[in-house]
Amino acid sequence: MTIDWAAFTPWAALAGGALIGLAAAMFILLNGRIAGISGIVGGLLNPQAGDITWRIMFVLGILLAPAVWLLAAEMPSIQIDADYPLLIIAGLLVGISTRYGAGCTSGHGVCGISRLSPRSVIATLAFMATGFLTVFIMRHVLS
Amino acid sequence: MNKTFISAFVTGLVFGIGLLVSGMANPDKVLSFLDLAGAWDPSLALVMAGAIAVGLIAFTLVRGRSHSLLGEPLRLPTKKTIDRRLVLGSLGFGIGWGLAGFCPGPALVALGAGELKAAVFVGAMLAGMGLFELLEHRKPASSQPAKSQ
Incomplete structure (x- = not known):
């Protein structure tokens, strides 16, 4: 293993992580809910009365984050190398699997681990493992 | 407007700015973290550490409470079994995450930043989630859908 020290951004990572944690904290303390993106978005595809507006407001907040950011600073780099077919396959897989597995990086990886949920620890280990494996195969076996 | 709607919006905003x-909103950086055998960028391990450090405090604070500060019932996942699902x-x-470097939150942020490729990913993700709902509702009424995180 070689560490890419030039790309390593420890302070931005910690500060950004703390903000993500703050969002998770706000949501449980104020709304009494887990800030899990796949669950919040997925719930909009099976809408229940009285359970829609908060989801839309949360998603709007995320979507408008870049616009608010631009008021203060330049947009950081967002580099998407995957081509369209790969993006479609990846998106379908992420959509169906996160609903099937009841969470993603935010619900299991941040909130679940923060509340010491054994289910979320297992889920996080599982998706990290296949994430590492998939990138290994894509970058070092297939190419 | 209902206070919980405002707090949901502000929470989404803080979450997106954190990303x-x-x-994390940059798939190239995410893939550099997932590429252990290449030039490895360990940054995202610290994102997780920072988020969990703050999250631990919050979830410790709510332990034993039945309602949030805004008076909403506390809705924590109740499922405990580690099952096949x-x-x-x-x-x-994890496979989908590794293929493109996008998980749901960052894909929404990149869409908000006007990235066309993120829009395609989010469209496919919504289709996948819709497919899940279709499959769930085809099941007999006795089976319970998963409680989402």
């Missing part, structure tokens, strides 16, 4: 600050779903999610 931008941390670098959880493990297979999470394994599948």
Whole structure:
């Protein structure tokens, strides 16, 4: 293993992580809910009365984050190398699997681990493992 | 407007800004973290550490409470069993994450930043989630859908 020290951004990572944690904290303390993106978005595809507006407001907040950011600073780099077919396959897989597995990086990886949920620890280990494996195969076996 | 709607909006905003600050909204950086055999960028391990450090405090504070500060009932997942759905779903999610470097939150942020490729990913993700709902509702009424995180 070689560490890419030039790309390593420890302070931005910690500060950004703390903000993500703050969002998770706000949501449980104020709304009494887990800030899990796949669950919040997925719930909009099976809408229940009285359970829609908060989801839309949360998603709007995320979507408008870049616009608010631009008021203060330049947009950081967002580099998407995957081509369209790969993006479609990846998106379908992420959509169906996160609903099937009841969470993603935010619900299991941040909130679940923060509340010491054994289910979320297992889920996080599982998706990290296949994430590492998939990138290994894509970058070092297939190419 | 209902206070919980405002707090949901502000929470989404803080979450999205956190993703931008941390670098998680950039798939190239995410894939550099997942590429252990290449030039490895360990940054995202610190994103997780920072988020969990703050999250631990919050979830400790709510322990034993039945309602949030705004008077909403506390809705924590009740499921405890580690079942096939959880493990297979999470394994599948990791594959999708590794293919493009996007998980749901960062894809929404990149869409908000006007990235066309993020819009395509989000469209496919919504289709996948819709497919899940269709499959769930085809099941007999006795089976319970998964309680989402």
